Amino acid sequence: MTGEDNILKLVDAEESESGEYHLQDQVGFIxxxxQQRHVAIFSSYISDLTPPQFAALAKLRDVGGDTSQNQLGALVAMDAATVKGVIDRLRARGLVxxxxxxxxxRRLLVSLTVEGRRTVDALIPLATRITEETLSPLSPKEVATFLKLLARLA
Amino acid sequence: MTGEDNILKLVDAEESESGEYHLQDQVGFIxxxxQQRHVAIFSSYISDLTPPQFAALAKLRDVGGDTSQNQLGALVAMDAATVKGVIDRLRARGLVxxxxxxxxxRRLLVSLTVEGRRTVDALIPLATRITEETLSPLSPKEVATFLKLLARLA
DNA sequence: CCAAATTCATTCGTACACAAATGATACCAG
DNA sequence: CTGGTATCATTTGTGTACGAATGAATTTGG
Known part of the structure; x- marks a missing residue:
């Protein structure tokens, strides 16, 4: 931090050691x-299910058998309280x-109903397009790079 | 989709045309x-303010003068209803x-109180460290690449 | 085998996030 | 100047998200 390192400005060019703090350039904010943009794209394709609801269904689909609520929560990265709400709403709609x-x-097993299964299957192609549209500002090569780096942050 | 195109697997290697859909590999999920990891890091450094609350304060700090609630909302990417809640809570704590x-x-001007100003100023260094820790799994070069690509998606 | 620790689910409370409806004010065209 | 439209803020309702507390059931250590 003693002078020579303005070469490093390329690295953290957004604010460096200048004492300035710009919200726009912080990872968290971006x-x-x-996220917001992704959710907007999601709901333009799938308006009757939220991303977490779809995530739960998709996960149930690929684990096949039954899972407990907590286990499912771990798989879709939701805590117990959050999962409960999501599952309750899916159950109210007859999807699980x-x-x-x-x-x-103690365990409460969650499984797809026939209709739930039918619903997810039908939505998978849309989900694929949602992913594509979300990533559409990037070239294929950039997508690969981006996903690799993003995964390291998650 | 008829056979020859496995060359394309490099492009969307995460799932390709195989009919499989893995939640883990979708941008939205990652x-x-x-986000979750970032918020966790944030609250380990700053536990008495949420990221949106801090964002509002930081933004008020760098616009200097007063802004209307709606304008501030646009600057921190929150809709009118959300901003109202955030501002209400900051006001209850005497920060704005x-x-x-x-x-x-019609307009309601929001401004930092003296204490609000003092609070943000004191938190800026922590915020910088939060950003650093969030990005710590990446090398400096990767950080630059990542932020550039992420910004294009936002 | 039994008490202590752990796990599963639920509940409560707080805080975003956004759609939609509402009321007040401001602006603009005719 | 006036009626239609746009803007600002608020309210309501739904849906995550998570910490903390609770109770029931299981597991573990001695």
């Missing part, structure tokens, strides 16, 4: 806006159903 | 997890104050 685990009476 | 615009009685 991350939040990217709950049953007790036999052998461990 | 973006959400990256509101006044009527003279000449346009």
């Amino acid at each position: 991350l939040r806006r990217a 159903e709950l049953s007790r685990h036999d052998g461990d009476r | 973006l959400r997890r990256a 104050e509101l006044s009527r615009h003279d000449g346009d009685r």
Whole structure:
């Protein structure tokens, strides 16, 4: 930090050691806006399900068998309280159903109903397009780079 | 989709045309997890203010003069209803104050109180470290690349 | 085998986030 | 000047998101 390092300005050019702090250039802020844009794209394709609801269904689809609510939560990165709300709403719509685990009476198994399964299957192609549109400002090569770096931050 | 195009696998290698859909590999999902990690880091450094609250304060700090609630909302990417809640809470804590615009009685001007100003100033160094820690899994060069690409998605 | 620690789910409270509806004010065209 | 339109803020309703507390059931250590 003693003088020679203005070469490093390329690295953190957004604010460097100048004492300035610009909200616009902070990862957290940009991350939040990217999220917002993604959610907007999502709901333009799928308006009757939220991203977390879809995530739960998609995950249930690829684990196949039943999972407990907590386990599912871990898989879709939601805490217990959040998962409960999501599952409750999906259940109210008949897309998932709950049953007790036999052998461990604490556990509540979640599974797709026939309609839930049909619904997710039908939405997968749209979900793929949502991903594509979200990434559309980047070239294929940039997409690959971006996803690799983003995954390291998650 | 008829056979020859496995060359394209480099492009969307995460799932390609195989019919598989893995939630883990979708931008939206990873973006959400990256957000979660960032928020966790944020609150480990600043536990008495949320990221949106800090964003509002930081923005007020760098616009200097007063701004209307809606204008501030645009600057920090929050809609009118969300901004109202954030400002209400900051006001309850004495960090910002509101006044009527003279000449346009619809507008509600938001400004930092002395304490609000002191608070943000004191938090800026922590905010810088939050950004650094969030980006710490990446090398400086990767950070530059990542921020450039992320900004294009936001 | 039993008490202590752990796990699963639920509940409560707080804080975004956004759509839609509403009321007040301001602006603009005719 | 006036009626239509746009803007600012607020309110309501729904849906995440998470910390903390609670109770029931299971697991573990001694």
